[in-house]
Amino acid sequence: MKAVVFEDVGLAGLHDRAVPSCDAGDVLVEVAATGICGTDRAILLGEFPARRGVVLGHEAVGAVAATGSGVSSVAPGDRVVINPTYYCGRCRPCRRGMPAHCAAKAGREVGVDRDGTMADFAVVPEHFVHRLPASVSYRRGALVEPLACVLNNLRAARPRWDDQVLVIGAGPVGALCAMVLARRGSRVALVERDPGRAEIARLLLPRTVRVLAPEEAAGPGRPAPDVVVDTTGSLPGDVLGTVAAGGTVVVMGEREAGVATVRLRPLVTGGIRLTGAGPYRPADFELAVDLARDLPLDELVTHVLPLARYAEALALLAVAPDGPGRSPAGEYRAMKVLLAPDGSPTP
Numbered sequence: 001m002k003a004v005v006f007e008d009v010g011l012a013g014l015h016d017r018a019v020p021s022c023d024a025g026d027v028l029v030e031v032a033a034t035g036i037c038g039t040d041r042a043i044l045l046g047e048f049p050a051r052r053g054v055v056l057g058h059e060a061v062g063a064v065a066a067t068g069s070g071v072s073s074v075a076p077g078d079r080v081v082i083n084p085t086y087y088c089g090r091c092r093p094c095r096r097g098m099p100a101h102c103a104a105k106a107g108r109e110v111g112v113d114r115d116g117t118m119a120d121f122a123v124v125p126e127h128f129v130h131r132l133p134a135s136v137s138y139r140r141g142a143l144v145e146p147l148a149c150v151l152n153n154l155r156a157a158r159p160r161w162d163d164q165v166l167v168i169g170a171g172p173v174g175a176l177c178a179m180v181l182a183r184r185g186s187r188v189a190l191v192e193r194d195p196g197r198a199e200i201a202r203l204l205l206p207r208t209v210r211v212l213a214p215e216e217a218a219g220p221g222r223p224a225p226d227v228v229v230d231t232t233g234s235l236p237g238d239v240l241g242t243v244a245a246g247g248t249v250v251v252m253g254e255r256e257a258g259v260a261t262v263r264l265r266p267l268v269t270g271g272i273r274l275t276g277a278g279p280y281r282p283a284d285f286e287l288a289v290d291l292a293r294d295l296p297l298d299e300l301v302t303h304v305l306p307l308a309r310y311a312e313a314l315a316l317l318a319v320a321p322d323g324p325g326r327s328p329a330g331e332y333r334a335m336k337v338l339l340a341p342d343g344s345p346t347p
């Protein structure tokens, strides 16, 4: 089979790999599409550690091709979405109901240190495949995983009905935050520095979501946000000073080098909560599958390209994957980009 492999920082390649073998408790999935995530980008830019030689990709949908002898919940032909956040169920965080923070993650992170889904096939433990509802297309199902992440972080933000919410970053995760919040009636402003991304967000999102440049967000007359969700993982230093009393700041993006200098006084004087939540619990993933019946997640997909055109796909996301140490190459020209194996049904 063909697979997109992380060779080194700045370097990815299309490799021939054996179709992975399927043990008793495993499901072999013929991948229909994999979303390219900020994590894949960060790996290639050297901002997120990953194993050299790993098959990239973790946001995937496809059809069950084969099942191990012990598998009973799915059968060949079923359309499924993969939950790539594996956990052991035995460590202390798992036993305390925090499987997203499993202490035994090493070697289990799909597309990071365990082979991922930017390939014709991927093998997954039965526990981590979910059947897609018939009404959810592959194109839409490919956004279920980032939606699960968003649901977990919005729960940590605990927005109230009449809150003003500021989302930093109009990538797919920021756009999903805005989509979910707008649907529940919150007032949402989405801040994006990249003009290309801001323009795409304006076109795709409900009109109640205000998409602003950073200088507009801080301008006079703007209401102080009660909740800030920073999807960029960079926490602008002045953010705490702009949050309304009693407000909450949730940091989402995960970057190895994410360091921020913040003024601490507003935490005390404003009673502000600064927190992170990480990925999702299994129940969030199930909720995301359910919500996908109704939320127009597929509207965020701007491009679907075959695996062999992975370099072009990454270039749309401002990454040049063909030279060592390359850094972001200009502006974003896409929202969500999916890679689909050649010959797979159009998602």
Ligand SMILES: [Zn+2]
Pocket: 037, 038, 039, 058, 059, 145, 146
């Ligand atoms: Zn992801």
Ligand SMILES: [Zn+2]
Pocket: 087, 088, 089, 090, 091, 092, 093, 094, 099, 101, 102, 103, 104
């Ligand atoms: Zn665990």
